[in-house]
Each structure stands twice: as C-alpha cells, then as structure tokens.
Amino acid sequence: MKKLKVGVIGGTGMVGQRFVSLLAEHPWFDLTAIAASARSAGKTYAEAVGSRWALETPLPEAAKDIVVTSAVDDMAAIAGQVDLVFSAVDMKKEEICALEEAYAKLECPVISNNSAHRWTPDVPMVVPEINPEHLDVIPAQRKRLGTKRGFIAVKSNCSLQSYVPALHPLKDEFGLNRVLVCTYQAISGAGKTFETWPEMVDNIIPYIGGEEEKSEQEPLKLWGRVAGDHIEIAQSPAITAQCLRVPCSNGHMAAVFCSFDRKPTQEEILARWAAFSGRPQQLALPSAPKQFIHYFADSDRPQTKLDRNLEGGMAVSVGRLRPDSQYDYKFVCLSHNTLRGAAGGGVLLAELLRAEGWLD
Numbered sequence: 001m002k003k004l005k006v007g008v009i010g011g012t013g014m015v016g017q018r019f020v021s022l023l024a025e026h027p028w029f030d031l032t033a034i035a036a037s038a039r040s041a042g043k044t045y046a047e048a049v050g051s052r053w054a055l056e057t058p059l060p061e062a063a064k065d066i067v068v069t070s071a072v073d074d075m076a077a078i079a080g081q082v083d084l085v086f087s088a089v090d091m092k093k094e095e096i097c098a099l100e101e102a103y104a105k106l107e108c109p110v111i112s113n114n115s116a117h118r119w120t121p122d123v124p125m126v127v128p129e130i131n132p133e134h135l136d137v138i139p140a141q142r143k144r145l146g147t148k149r150g151f152i153a154v155k156s157n158c159s160l161q162s163y164v165p166a167l168h169p170l171k172d173e174f175g176l177n178r179v180l181v182c183t184y185q186a187i188s189g190a191g192k193t194f195e196t197w198p199e200m201v202d203n204i205i206p207y208i209g210g211e212e213e214k215s216e217q218e219p220l221k222l223w224g225r226v227a228g229d230h231i232e233i234a235q236s237p238a239i240t241a242q243c244l245r246v247p248c249s250n251g252h253m254a255a256v257f258c259s260f261d262r263k264p265t266q267e268e269i270l271a272r273w274a275a276f277s278g279r280p281q282q283l284a285l286p287s288a289p290k291q292f293i294h295y296f297a298d299s300d301r302p303q304t305k306l307d308r309n310l311e312g313g314m315a316v317s318v319g320r321l322r323p324d325s326q327y328d329y330k331f332v333c334l335s336h337n338t339l340r341g342a343a344g345g346g347v348l349l350a351e352l353l354r355a356e357g358w359l360d
C-alpha cells in the first residue's frame, strides 16, 4: 500500500507534538509538512518546539529538520503538497472553522482535534469503535463545500473518551436512560505541564471552561444517526457532568453512575465489555487496541499512572463496577487524553477513513 503524505497544522503544540510522534513512523502515513503560527514559520521543527517538547519520548529524528510553515499564510502550498492534514491549532473558534474549511475547499481532507466544527451538522464526529457509520454524511458535506475530495472529520472531546466507550455496548440492549459523571482531568488537557503550570502542583481546580457542556452533549451526537444531509442528535440518555482539573500529567479518569430501563446483571455488563469490538478491531487498523475495554477486578485499579498507557494509550481501562443506592450501577474509567483522547484518536480516525476509501 502506497503511503499517504500528511501534514500537521498546529504541530508545535501539546497535541501537535503527539501527532508528530505518532506519524513520524506510521506504516500508512508519511509526515511531510508541519505548520504552526507565523512565530514558528521558517524554523526547523526542533528549533520551533525548543524546550516546549513535552513528551516522555524524544523528538523524532524524522521530524527534527522539517521546516515549519505558517498554517494560514502557506495554506495553498501545504494543501497542494499533502493528501490530508491533521489539525491541532489553538486559535479563536471562528478562525479555526474558517481555516479548516479553507483546507477542505482546497481538496485537502482535514482530521481535526478541535471543537470548532463538532456541531457543524454535516461534519462527522467519530470515535471509530462507536459510530463509524457517521462517515456516510461526508458526501453531503462535500456537496455543500463544492469539493470532490476535501472534507472535515472531527474527533470528540477528550473528557468523554473514557466513559462513552464503557456505556456504548450497554446503551441499546439495556436502555441506558440516566448518567451522572465526574471527570478528573490531567493538566496536559490544557496544553500544560507542571513546569508551565506550577499552580497545579498539590492542587485541584473545580472548573474547566466549557468541559461540562461538552461532556453532557457530545455523546448525544456520537449516538445520533445520519439523516440525509446531517447527523440527527440522539435524545437520550440524560447526562449530567462535573469536570475537575487534577494534578496528573496525562490521563483523564471518570467516576460514572448509570441507570437502565432493563437493569442488567453485573455479569452481563462485564460480558458486554469483554466482547466489545468495533470496526477498527475488525479491520485491524494499525493504531487500534486489540482489546478496546480492559476491565480490572482489583478494587484499586485503574490507576492513572499505571494504566493510562495500556495498548499504546489507545485502550480504555474500567474498574470498580458495583451496584449503587441511587443509580443502578457505578464504576470508574480511564483513558489517555492526548493519545486516545486527542492525537491517537485522530490518527485512528484517519486510518479508518483510509481503510474505507474516503481518502482515495
């Protein structure tokens, strides 16, 4: 299979660095362009990132000497040079909307980590194991944009990446109707490290702007369906969320409470989690975890530090399933926010798009 040439716009930031490290040695994609703001343009990637490199692995050799361009000023050149771009820019919402749409109109598909287009009705927001069929809305989007090849596909917010996978295999069969979730989110989710955010050492901040709304509403788009030229949003379950910033470098944890129309047994829930295999597993996509949901029987697991990197940070860890006095059940989930929750989820989505012919 011929490798596709790919670019990362916003490649110098926290999520962009993850994209670069995942793409530097990818079997299907060849990283040939990195773009960021005008501040970084003209420098090599190593110079532009400098001391901001925040990953535990070294800056990849294959990316070091790529000359960073401007995601805005050099757009036409970048779009002409690659087969698709991954977007991880941090700009105003309307600027990101316009930028991503401009790349798509230049016939360069955009796989975005940003929230800007998540509620555009004909933009699929996809977790590949959960709603791969939403990609069928792409022809309607192409018609609106007037493109043959270009389109935008997005991934959902990192906060819900731990608990929506655990709820999904139970939802239809048992009639999931009510969810309460509290998330405990790592500082890399704000693009920060303990060096750049020392106030987070020995601290918890009980507010993450916009996160509770995303945690409550985005699952309903994931659980929606393609209806002609748009995604129709699901009407249930009712979800309420509180999102806290906690002093962890990486890994978002969630404490979940849920109720059903037909209450399953604990054994039935565990069996659904063990058997949950989505299209990425069936297609054996390069970034897909072999087992999407790992259940830990030990009552002190999952732990952020021990379990966030499971299956390359692409699996979801679950534990502490037990009955609750107010809801039917409660349990705890964990996922890596910049791998499965951001860049890894974006790369997996691109692999699905390629495997299903959307990037031809």
Ligand SMILES: NC(=O)c1ccc[n+]([C@@H]2O[C@H](COP(=O)([O-])OP(=O)(O)OC[C@H]3O[C@@H](n4cnc5c(N)ncnc54)[C@H](OP(=O)(O)O)[C@@H]3O)[C@@H](O)[C@H]2O)c1
Residues within 6 Å of the ligand: 009, 010, 011, 012, 013, 014, 015, 016, 035, 036, 037, 038, 039, 040, 041, 070, 071, 072, 088, 089, 090, 091, 113, 114, 115, 157, 158, 188, 189, 190, 191, 192, 337, 338, 341, 342
């Ligand atoms: N961190 C996470 O876990 C996470 C998870 C989900 C979603 N997100 C979203 O992903 C996006 C990136 O997050 P991040 O944490 O990686 O942010 P970040 O570390 O602040 O990086 C921002 C990136 O955007 C570039 N940029 C800023 N202004 C620009 C402009 N005017 N034109 C072109 N490029 C510009 C920066 O380039 P320079 O280096 O040149 O300034 C940098 O590459 C944000 O929208 C964020 O909300 C983050």
